[in-house]
Amino acid sequence: MSKYWSETVKGITPYVPGEQPGAKKVIKLNTNENPYPPSEQVLDAMKAAVTGRLKLYPDPECVGLRKAAADYYGLPIENIFAGNGSDEILAFCFKAFFNPGETILFPDITYSFYEVYARLFNISYQKIPLDEQFDIPFEPFFGQNGGILLANPNAPTGKFTSVDSIRQILVHNPDKVVIIDEAYIDFGGESCVPSIPDHPNLLVVHTFSKSRSLAGLRVGLAMGQSELIEGLNRVKNSINSYTLDAVAQVGGEQSLRDIETFELNVRQIIKTREYTVKALKNLQFEVIDSRANFIFVTHPVIPAVELFDALRQQDIIVRYFAKPRIDNYLRISIGTDEEMEALCRALEGILREK
Amino acid sequence: MSKYWSETVKGITPYVPGEQPGAKKVIKLNTNENPYPPSEQVLDAMKAAVTGRLKLYPDPECVGLRKAAADYYGLPIENIFAGNGSDEILAFCFKAFFNPGETILFPDITYSFYEVYARLFNISYQKIPLDEQFDIPFEPFFGQNGGILLANPNAPTGKFTSVDSIRQILVHNPDKVVIIDEAYIDFGGESCVPSIPDHPNLLVVHTFSKSRSLAGLRVGLAMGQSELIEGLNRVKNSINSYTLDAVAQVGGEQSLRDIETFELNVRQIIKTREYTVKALKNLQFEVIDSRANFIFVTHPVIPAVELFDALRQQDIIVRYFAKPRIDNYLRISIGTDEEMEALCRALEGILREK
Incomplete structure (x- = not known):
């Protein structure tokens, strides 16, 4: 707390975004990013805008x-x-x-x-x-x-x-x-x-x-x-x-x-989400019905925070909110099929060890 | 005024930036931009950052x-x-x-x-x-x-x-x-x-x-x-x-x-500023001592707003502020030597016709 801060700033609690792990190789399922890159059409247009006109x-x-x-x-x-x-x-x-x-x-x-x-x-x-x-x-x-x-x-x-x-x-x-x-x-x-x-x-x-x-x-x-x-x-x-x-x-x-790439990626993410939901339900997770590029899940036996920590040890980062009503849930972004398969295998292993 | 606006927004007068003329070919001396482009080192690094990682x-x-x-x-x-x-x-x-x-x-x-x-x-x-x-x-x-x-x-x-x-x-x-x-x-x-x-x-x-x-x-x-x-x-x-x-x-x-390009451009702009100041003083302008990439000038005979309009007709855009104490001044950004020579020629012509 600084005497130079305004009364407002003294009183606020800023938002904390999900961690950005930087260069470390992890499976990053914590900030609901898209697992697929922007299209070449988009990247080419941007590169063409990087000129002296800046x-x-x-x-x-x-x-x-x-x-x-x-x-x-x-x-x-x-x-x-x-x-x-x-x-x-x-x-x-x-x-x-x-x-x-x-x-x-x-x-x-x-x-x-x-x-x-x-x-x-x-x-x-x-x-x-x-x-x-x-x-x-x-x-x-x-x-x-x-x-x-x-x-x-x-x-x-x-x-x-x-x-x-x-x-x-x-x-x-x-x-x-x-x-x-x-x-x-x-x-x-x-x-x-x-x-x-x-x-x-x-x-x-x-x-x-x-x-x-x-x-x-x-x-x-x-x-x-x-x-x-x-x-x-x-x-x-x-x-x-x-x-x-x-x-x-x-x-x-x-x-x-570029409507084509957009629709292709969205369709794939929805498909991967539905596959992941099924796989997690097979592991006894309760999965809230999602229309987003993430799922919100809870397990009847293992507390969410334990799962969060165990996943993290395997370099899989998901999001956990220590907040009333949802502190036994994990929010998991939908990545590629490979990433979600790795997540499911990891969870299966964690559950088996318990 | 909309009933949906907050009381604050109803009461404010937003800032109006200097005009951006878009594709039209003008001599743009109104928003204190640098006349020299960013260096290739800067542009290359940016292009290299336009990747799927976005x-x-x-x-x-x-x-x-x-x-x-x-x-x-x-x-x-x-x-x-x-x-x-x-x-x-x-x-x-x-x-x-x-x-x-x-x-x-x-x-x-x-x-x-x-x-x-x-x-x-x-x-x-x-x-x-x-x-x-x-x-x-x-x-x-x-x-x-x-x-x-x-x-x-x-x-x-x-x-x-x-x-x-x-x-x-x-x-x-x-x-x-x-x-x-x-x-x-x-x-x-x-x-x-x-x-x-x-x-x-x-x-x-x-x-x-x-x-x-x-x-x-x-x-x-x-x-x-x-x-x-x-x-x-x-x-x-x-x-x-x-x-x-x-x-x-x-x-x-x-x-x-890229310190070298930065210093080179800054030195050139200062040099061009000093040249422009001299040229405008020769045209009887009063020029406020500037350490910026613009100069603030007034003429003893022709009102600033008239000069502003006359320059505009020749596609030279400078900045005029209709505000107390400064409504007889023009703010002129320092461009390239060629642009400033064109400005001085234009002003000379405008003054001659009066």
């Missing part, structure tokens, strides 16, 4: 990237905001749409960054408990509130909430912004993006770090009606006019244009 | 880049923070070090983004008037305040404040953070970085967008004692764990390693 500022409006997103999602470009990953966009949302003193709502079990944003920006919040099956109960979101934030599929559970249910929340909160964080939507969920024209209070946030294999590039999108996008732009342009560098803008744009 | 998150600690900065500046790595350009770093500073209700101080004529940050983060501020020569008066910064923010050299004047003077401000404010924005320091000023070990309240902010020819890449640094750096990290990690993508980290690192 002496100039990048396009602050990210027109090329936003135009590609507009084409891909069938929205006007005015409905699209581009940012430095979905985390930054979500932070901007807290500043753009929520007011201190008006309590916002999000589930008790969800992406733990939401609470960090709320504390940083001094937004009061209430956590709505998920039901016993980790499903989102709707009625608690119908009452008075200062805004709503839902991950769909939810993290770290992977559970999907139907668009019909979300539409109900939207119509019950016509004066408040409802943010749907669809970081994992491409792995089998149904997106709320087509609902944007019907709901001026709906903002959908996407990331290129999961389904698009570009975690290293820092690209995310927010989509909503233009007055919401303008609100985000006002915040962005009060912090940093250029959050996306010239190379990242080109990489993001090409990723949206 | 599927993984980048290093959230930016160790390679910060190590290179530590070597270059002779500081321990714990004294260095890396961010997405100096604008983002300055925004984080407002959240990390300033409290609402404690009035911070900055000059009346300075980088206009400071006021934007203050409004976004609800930090009260007082503008200290520069003297008639656009110099910073020191005594007003000695009183009680919530923190201090100075650009050195100042923008848009280009005027340099001595390190001795800044040290006086530092010793008079031992409990408050004094931020020195050295975006333009490499063009002939003396940096406060060597004063960091003596002053725990000193934070120095640098950008790679000017002297390092990497505006398109979005890299900046903050340097100070480790508790200030930790304060910045707490804010960063409450907004976005990874503000610098993997390619930008490598480009920034190589830029710090």
Whole structure:
């Protein structure tokens, strides 16, 4: 604690991302990255953008990237905001749409960054408990509130909430912004993006770090009606006019244009997920129904933290959250078939020794 | 104005960066970019970083880049923070070090983004008037305040404040953070970085967008004692764990390693600046003494806004600020010799026709 820190900074607990092991050779199933690289089309376009032109500022409006997103999602470009990953966009949302003193709502079990944003920006919040099956109960979101934030599929559970249910929340909160964080939507969920024209209070946030294999590039999108996008732009342009560098803008744009590789990788990950779910169920794991590129599992006999440590000793890194209700679960990212087979063999061995 | 915007966002006026004319062929002297491209060493390293590894998150600690900065500046790595350009770093500073209700101080004529940050983060501020020569008066910064923010050299004047003077401000404010924005320091000023070990309240902010020819890449640094750096990290990690993508980290690192190209370009820009100053003085311009890669000029006969418009018609873009005290000045970035010769010829022609 330093006397130079602001009162806010003294009081916050920053988010801790999953470990990045660096050069060490491990099976890395802890941060929900895509096991497949971005396509040559994307990489070639980026390399071609590494030129002397980098002496100039990048396009602050990210027109090329936003135009590609507009084409891909069938929205006007005015409905699209581009940012430095979905985390930054979500932070901007807290500043753009929520007011201190008006309590916002999000589930008790969800992406733990939401609470960090709320504390940083001094937004009061209430956590709505998920039901016993980790499903989102709707009625608690119908009452008075200062805004709503839902991950769909939810993290770290992977559970999907139907668009019909979300539409109900939207119509019950016509004066408040409802943010749907669809970081994992491409792995089998149904997106709320087509609902944007019907709901001026709906903002959908996407990331290129999961389904698009570009975690290293820092690209995310927010989509909503233009007055919401303008609100985000006002915040962005009060912090940093250029959050996306010239190379990242080109990489993001090409990723949206290369639909074939994207769909191929997503299909493969879903296939690998279904195989892994079966294999873990055979090992007596309980597996929460996932529409994400990770699974959330618990074992009836061996505590999750023991499994976490035992896997780690075999250089397999998964994610464990020492938090109420989920401290006996592991979140396991879906890697390649080979990686998931290695995981299953390792777990089988660990269970056998117990 | 939207009912969905937060009260803060309704009240702010975002920063407006200098125009980026896109593909149109112009002489662009409006955003203080470097006229020389980054070196092949920098570009090659970046291209080599465009690989399948982009599927993984980048290093959230930016160790390679910060190590290179530590070597270059002779500081321990714990004294260095890396961010997405100096604008983002300055925004984080407002959240990390300033409290609402404690009035911070900055000059009346300075980088206009400071006021934007203050409004976004609800930090009260007082503008200290520069003297008639656009110099910073020191005594007003000695009183009680919530923190201090100075650009050195100042923008848009280009005027340099001595390190001795800044040290006086530092010793008079031992409990408050004094931020020195050295975006333009490499063009002939003396940096406060060597004063960091003596002053725990000193934070120095640098950008790679000017002297390092990497505006398109979005890299900046903050340097100070480790508790200030930790304060910045707490804010960063409450907004976005990874503000610098993997390619930008490598480009920034190589830029710090390629000292030869950096020094060559900086020397050339200073030489061109001195040539331009002489040429404009021959055209009766008054030129403020600049240690930056831009000059701030006024003409005794023709109003600045007329010159701005006339230059624009000849596809030469400079910067004009319609603000009190400086609305008869133009800020002109230093380009190549050829660009500055074209500027001088154009101005000569415009003055002749009047």
